[in-house]
Amino acid sequence: MRLIIGLMFLFFTVAKGEIKVVTTYPYIASITKEIVKEKGKVESLAEGIFDPHFVVPKPSLTIKLRDADLLVINGAGLEVGWLPPLLNQANNLKINPSSVGFLDLSNLVNLIDKPENTSRAYGDIHPEGNPHFHLNPNNIPILADAITQKLCRLDQYNCQYYKNNYSSFKERWDSKIKEWDVRMSPLRGKKFIQYHKLFDYFLLRYGLKSVGTLELLPGIPPNAKHVDSLIDLVRNEKVDRVLQDVYHPQKPANFISEKTGVRITILPHDVGAVPEAKDIYSLFDEIVKRFTQ
Template sequence: MNKLLLLFLLPFTLFAHMSIAVSYPFIGAITKSIGGEHIDTVVLANGNWDPHFVVPRPSLIAKMRNADALIMNGAQLEIGWLPPLINRAANPKTQPNAPTFLNLSHHVELILKPKSVDRSGGDVHPDGNPHFHLAPENILILAKTIEEFLISIDAEHQAIYETNYAAFTEEWSKNIAIWKTKMAEKKGKKVIQFHDNLAYFNKTYGLQSIGTIEPLPGIPPSSRHTLELIELIKKEKPCCVLHDVYHSTKTAAFISEKTGIPIVLMPHDIGALENIEDLKSLFDYLTGAIK
């Protein structure tokens, strides 16, 4: 090779970063923690969007086209928007059968698998609840899964990924202990949610979800269901309505007015609220939100 050309190419090969597309900000944060300087992450959905209903805009197709790998949540959370992006980007590296494709849901235990699924009834979670990242213990599983994935596609930097994973785990485990202490006194509290975003969070900390404002996952509130919920709240006396940031709080406000229970906004991802800048601040917020 021409020496001049080699000199020109050298910096690009030395500093070549792998670009990894991820569906949601929390996946990007874990991937960046493990990947460090060798990985660039391209996050497709914003943290303040409804993760179930992302619009597959052309700008997202462009982001997918140049990716060297793709990491998704799975369990049908992205069913409405990621498959069309994958098809239209036509990038061999982000196809579901590629070794550079990772579906995180295959590595965690899903809860709340419906016994019978009527998609015509609108249930958006036929594989079980896909919001598994809202249990801090599951973040450790996801970190391990992503570490192994990065090593499998970029063995050259194995030692770095292992070191980063160890540091991440050590720090995160300390935080888990702090959050556990913080949440201990909330154990047994009853809660209402808009959508069962917090299924894994509630399970971790012993919160009892007694009802959702949605009649079924993905189905908008109906007046009949809302009135039933108000009766249930009067009888069971839950502490609060835990509400996501992307649905209107109109029905929750009506319920709150009729029953006196407060609405507590619960961010589901990094960027869902302005001050949620990383994974730690997400869980710091969630574990401090319920009074």
């Protein structure tokens, strides 16, 4: 009986011709495309220019989920404000959180910035820890490997193909990491302020210091008193730059820059956040380029 079910399963996926993967964010879609290549269709729900915490759950996103075979999410609470209603409306049993067609990438990495006393009730939107772990380049092959294993489970016929693609990806990625490490090494020890703790994993990976955020807490915008304290911080700590993302207002960073002369660097946090960040490789290429300019 198990063999028959197995054969039916195999027939189902092969007969269908292509696996349909939906991801919550473009960076996950880009990694998945490196593994799936022409054997399936990969789509992201959010766009890179969006605030990843507050994606608008439009009906067009529900349609994407309706016939997906696999849903890959970032997790660690990043989608908690917008994905559940979409999953309810899509009513696709294959991609429910308890189903085989669901993958939460946050289970594969160690989260940093876990708050000790705060909770969502006090306004912190990251009570589980910092969910922006994809900006540590060392985490990318871990995520790609988990996606490969999941694809193998759902589409056994093409498993070796996916594994070969993963090997090629890993090889190319490892050589890119060597390149980025060389380019980033002169910045070691420099201090930065960012709007939101988007780049903590990247900063930690390259020995750079995050000394403050424009937000009071993750999700809580700055007030005048806080901005004044950051102006003092920039002067006292000799902060190298303010890191600005593409979706928060730039006015507070501009004000701090006008008062202190500190430079502002706009960084992409995801594929598509700036035109140069076309895929997972060029996302990191562009971040490194903007840090080193």
